[in-house]
Amino acid sequence: MSKLxxxxxxxxxLVKDPDKDVHTNFGLIKAEDIKxxxxxxxxxxxxxxxxxxxxxxxxxxxxxxxxxxxxxPRKDIGLIIAEAGLNKNSVVIESGSGSGGLxxxxxxxxxxxxxxxxREDFYNIxxxxxxxxxxxxxSLKNRDAKEGFSEKNADTVILDLPDPWELIEAAKxxxxxGGFLISYxxxxxxxxxxxxxxxxxxxxxKTSEIIEREWEVKERKVRPRSQAIGHSxxxxxxxxx
Amino acid sequence: MSKLxxxxxxxxxLVKDPDKDVHTNFGLIKAEDIKxxxxxxxxxxxxxxxxxxxxxxxxxxxxxxxxxxxxxPRKDIGLIIAEAGLNKNSVVIESGSGSGGLxxxxxxxxxxxxxxxxREDFYNIxxxxxxxxxxxxxSLKNRDAKEGFSEKNADTVILDLPDPWELIEAAKxxxxxGGFLISYxxxxxxxxxxxxxxxxxxxxxKTSEIIEREWEVKERKVRPRSQAIGHSxxxxxxxxx
Amino acid sequence: MSKLxxxxxxxxxLVKDPDKDVHTNFGLIKAEDIKxxxxxxxxxxxxxxxxxxxxxxxxxxxxxxxxxxxxxPRKDIGLIIAEAGLNKNSVVIESGSGSGGLxxxxxxxxxxxxxxxxREDFYNIxxxxxxxxxxxxxSLKNRDAKEGFSEKNADTVILDLPDPWELIEAAKxxxxxGGFLISYxxxxxxxxxxxxxxxxxxxxxKTSEIIEREWEVKERKVRPRSQAIGHSxxxxxxxxx
Amino acid sequence: MSKLxxxxxxxxxLVKDPDKDVHTNFGLIKAEDIKxxxxxxxxxxxxxxxxxxxxxxxxxxxxxxxxxxxxxPRKDIGLIIAEAGLNKNSVVIESGSGSGGLxxxxxxxxxxxxxxxxREDFYNIxxxxxxxxxxxxxSLKNRDAKEGFSEKNADTVILDLPDPWELIEAAKxxxxxGGFLISYxxxxxxxxxxxxxxxxxxxxxKTSEIIEREWEVKERKVRPRSQAIGHSxxxxxxxxx
Numbered sequence: 001m002s003k004l005x006x007x008x009x010x011x012x013x014l015v016k017d018p019d020k021d022v023h024t025n026f027g028l029i030k031a032e033d034i035k036x037x038x039x040x041x042x043x044x045x046x047x048x049x050x051x052x053x054x055x056x057x058x059x060x061x062x063x064x065x066x067x068x069x070x071x072x073p074r075k076d077i078g079l080i081i082a083e084a085g086l087n088k089n090s091v092v093i094e095s096g097s098g099s100g101g102l103x104x105x106x107x108x109x110x111x112x113x114x115x116x117x118x119r120e121d122f123y124n125i126x127x128x129x130x131x132x133x134x135x136x137x138x139s140l141k142n143r144d145a146k147e148g149f150s151e152k153n154a155d156t157v158i159l160d161l162p163d164p165w166e167l168i169e170a171a172k173x174x175x176x177x178g179g180f181l182i183s184y185x186x187x188x189x190x191x192x193x194x195x196x197x198x199x200x201x202x203x204x205x206k207t208s209e210i211i212e213r214e215w216e217v218k219e220r221k222v223r224p225r226s227q228a229i230g231h232s233x234x235x236x237x238x239x240x241x
Numbered sequence: 242m243s244k245l246x247x248x249x250x251x252x253x254x255l256v257k258d259p260d261k262d263v264h265t266n267f268g269l270i271k272a273e274d275i276k277x278x279x280x281x282x283x284x285x286x287x288x289x290x291x292x293x294x295x296x297x298x299x300x301x302x303x304x305x306x307x308x309x310x311x312x313x314p315r316k317d318i319g320l321i322i323a324e325a326g327l328n329k330n331s332v333v334i335e336s337g338s339g340s341g342g343l344x345x346x347x348x349x350x351x352x353x354x355x356x357x358x359x360r361e362d363f364y365n366i367x368x369x370x371x372x373x374x375x376x377x378x379x380s381l382k383n384r385d386a387k388e389g390f391s392e393k394n395a396d397t398v399i400l401d402l403p404d405p406w407e408l409i410e411a412a413k414x415x416x417x418x419g420g421f422l423i424s425y426x427x428x429x430x431x432x433x434x435x436x437x438x439x440x441x442x443x444x445x446x447k448t449s450e451i452i453e454r455e456w457e458v459k460e461r462k463v464r465p466r467s468q469a470i471g472h473s474x475x476x477x478x479x480x481x482x
Numbered sequence: 483m484s485k486l487x488x489x490x491x492x493x494x495x496l497v498k499d500p501d502k503d504v505h506t507n508f509g510l511i512k513a514e515d516i517k518x519x520x521x522x523x524x525x526x527x528x529x530x531x532x533x534x535x536x537x538x539x540x541x542x543x544x545x546x547x548x549x550x551x552x553x554x555p556r557k558d559i560g561l562i563i564a565e566a567g568l569n570k571n572s573v574v575i576e577s578g579s580g581s582g583g584l585x586x587x588x589x590x591x592x593x594x595x596x597x598x599x600x601r602e603d604f605y606n607i608x609x610x611x612x613x614x615x616x617x618x619x620x621s622l623k624n625r626d627a628k629e630g631f632s633e634k635n636a637d638t639v640i641l642d643l644p645d646p647w648e649l650i651e652a653a654k655x656x657x658x659x660g661g662f663l664i665s666y667x668x669x670x671x672x673x674x675x676x677x678x679x680x681x682x683x684x685x686x687x688k689t690s691e692i693i694e695r696e697w698e699v700k701e702r703k704v705r706p707r708s709q710a711i712g713h714s715x716x717x718x719x720x721x722x723x
Numbered sequence: 724m725s726k727l728x729x730x731x732x733x734x735x736x737l738v739k740d741p742d743k744d745v746h747t748n749f750g751l752i753k754a755e756d757i758k759x760x761x762x763x764x765x766x767x768x769x770x771x772x773x774x775x776x777x778x779x780x781x782x783x784x785x786x787x788x789x790x791x792x793x794x795x796p797r798k799d800i801g802l803i804i805a806e807a808g809l810n811k812n813s814v815v816i817e818s819g820s821g822s823g824g825l826x827x828x829x830x831x832x833x834x835x836x837x838x839x840x841x842r843e844d845f846y847n848i849x850x851x852x853x854x855x856x857x858x859x860x861x862s863l864k865n866r867d868a869k870e871g872f873s874e875k876n877a878d879t880v881i882l883d884l885p886d887p888w889e890l891i892e893a894a895k896x897x898x899x900x901g902g903f904l905i906s907y908x909x910x911x912x913x914x915x916x917x918x919x920x921x922x923x924x925x926x927x928x929k930t931s932e933i934i935e936r937e938w939e940v941k942e943r944k945v946r947p948r949s950q951a952i953g954h955s956x957x958x959x960x961x962x963x964x
Contacts, residue, residue, distance in 0.1 A: 001450065004419065006378055006419070006444060008444055008482065010445070022848055033875075039417065040417075041420040050481035052250075052418060054417070054418065057396070057419055058326045059325065066381070070310060074324060077319075078316070078319025078320045078321075078323035078451075079316055079453070081322055082315035082316065082319035082346070083300075083315060083319075083325070084300065085300025085303055086350075087349035089349075102384050107247070108326070108328035108329060109327075111352050121471060123442070151314040155298070166401060176281075177281030178245065178295035178297075178301075186946050187943060188945045188946060189945055190454070191458055191463075191941040192463055192671075195458045196460075203249055203251035204454075206455055207455070208426035208456065209453075209947075210316065210319075210452070210454075212450075212451055212452075214398045214448070214449050215448040215450070215475065217433060217477075218436075219437075219443075220910060220912040222363065222432075222433055223909050223910045224953050224954035226953050226954055227951075227953055228954075229949065229950075230947050230948045230949050230950045230951030231946055231948065231949055231951075232949075239894075240409075241249065241281075241295075372685075412826075429700040429703075429704045429911045433912075450706075460670055461669060463671055464668050464670060465671045465691075465712050466712045466713065468711075468712055469711070469712030469713075471696070471707045472705055472706035472708055488926060488964060489926070492927070492962060522964075523901030534901075534964035535900075535903035536964075537900075538846050539878070540808045540810055541807065541808025542901075546947060557805065559801075559933070560800075560801025560933075561797075561798055561807035563796035563805070564798065564804070564828070565797060565801075567780060567782025567828075568816075568832075570830035570832065583896075590810035591804075595831055596753070613915075619817060630748070656920055657764065658777070659763030659775060659777035659778075660778065660780060663804075665805070666925070673938070677941075678942075679941045682731060685731055685732065686733070688937055689938040690936060690937050690938065691924055691936045691938070692933060692934070692936075693933070693935075694802070694933055695931060695932045695934060696929055696930070696934075697914070697916060697929075697930040697931065697932070699959075701919075721729070723729060723731065723763075
């Protein structure tokens, strides 16, 4: 189990090697100080800055995964989980894996995740992230999903690739009746082509985008932040009949 | 296990009693037809409308829970899960239970949820919903959380009540170092009072609101829906040091 | 000049006929009381509710124009004015007139507005509104704009009709070099077809949508309103080269 | 009258001195070429890039005004005009002038604008901008508005300063009955203090924020822009009774 050290302003640093000092822009923290500290105790850098030591959590490791292809923002991962009702019993298929961010996040929640990625370079990034996060219930496959998914009766199939309509047939064969087909696309023409390709085997539920508005809250300076993420992707939900 | 029947336009009806016919605005569907149908098979109403039969999922039951006090919308539940990295190992405390919607949703994902509710009428609604959803790992307590939570070392404490700042001390005692304190409030003065009451034991992370924008996608009619939910609540995240 | 009477909660009533009593849901206000009152003075209804009397302004009449086809919301009219820099010297052509709302608003700001409307029923509604608002510098034409605009060298051409791309050629002939071509459409496929039909005679500037978020501000109840307008239209700006 | 030269991608350059060549990142354009060109004609840079020549419009100069203190974005100027129904007959008072952006924009639309600015450095910037734009109907005053406005019976008073509630009394004395009091503030506590200070002489209308969402529209790349302005200010409208 790795330790994390955090300043009061929430600058956090993962202690990768317990035998090495940690160098930060707030000064150097000695390895032996961190080793001795129990969770919740304070250590000081050589610049006198205080850090709280605690055991790193899944989310701390998740923030540090390797990023190759862009990862779906957490606000959007949240909607996927919440709309499809993903839970400990869910079996999920996704394509493509990309950097593996979504797949790993869901594997921590669901029973099993199968993840297909056609590109070997992305597959290798995802593989490293799965190992880094110590995830055991995610099966990564360096295969073209257009040839079909091997699994049957999945609760949810999630598509995050440029031409999701090409995978509707494959999804249909691998989803249980009532299962969710979810597609994530940055542009409207992709959404249109996907929705228009859905045939009578699917009930179209909805397409949404999630705008997260962050606020500054500091004494009287209470206002939405000036800079914002304008857009990530549209999320389309359908259900297999 | 209950069955669900769904039209192609995603009007769904839960079959509460397998021995009773189902009456819908699309006509009557006979109990014996539904009984005979396997998942994915079609039954017809006496008006000739086709319904697909399948096994109801958690999310189908969730949509049908009893609503007393307002339930946190799923877009917001999603952000809570995604920001705190809630997963199969998480132990969560929440107060108040309200209708139990958030607690039940999290119980399907997390290891254990403890939920405090001071009002007996709400407690009773939440209790019914927990039973209805068949959830076993949610412990409901009809108690005033201001007297303190009995649990220690929780991963996350979630506050959804009018004066969340009153519970910061209780949360501090029950959170593990590095645990998340999350507060959900509809108004800005509540957010301000909560954030300003956070002391040095917490690193303030952020306050966000989630705007879900639903789109119509039907042939050339591709546009955000005219009517929208303008606001539900602000979600504040802090981390115990 | 008509008088307006307003409650403290900003319920306003236009005094259409100075010789008739005004009936409101806050009671009846006598014609003679209103006649005697100077601007800023108070009159009372027979239910004891106080009304301030003042001279009705353009915006008060504007709120009361006849609505046939949907009027562009003011938030969007605002962006059109602000992006194109419309002012006292501007000559504007628009098609279609619709209810005449946009045209009348701009006529109060610009030098001259020419407004084309193919449908006679809409033309008649717009005509009544122009008269009602006492506007003299708006020339309404019950003509198909696809046959071309008669005017040359306009500063701005505004299109608000289902197939705006059909009018790009006409706009090109009637705009001065550097003039703005603005199109207002509710759907994305319309925006796409319009932008893709713009040829080398136009520099494409931008497409925007305006989301107005109204807030409640009442003691501690300070929050965005629960119900909101989710969408009106996309506004595309181009400039003739 | 100055000339403007514009590329097909809408990169525009103002020709400040007709006797000097124009240097751009698209190459050098000769003064004599520009002089000879009529509006709408093409000139070429020494790199072979084509520019259309036309007469600069108000909005072209406006984009080039000197920026000291932050200028209200045009989306917000638009809402102010559209909500208050500002027009050729309107007399407006504003404080503070800031860089003079809002005042100049309104002066091009309204009959008369009086603008108060306490800081001499801002006053000087605003003065330069008024001269640069050739505006004659804006009266700039380097005075503290808290001592009161000299004008009476104004149609609209606009406040854009840190403590707008301090000017409510002054606004009350200078507004006509039915006139609009508008306040622009970046933070919610400012909005709260302003609205709570409004007394019975005002009917509170509303507080809004304007979110402008820009879209990319290029072949199939049709999507909201990734980067966005998250927030500028809240605009509060009240009406004098």
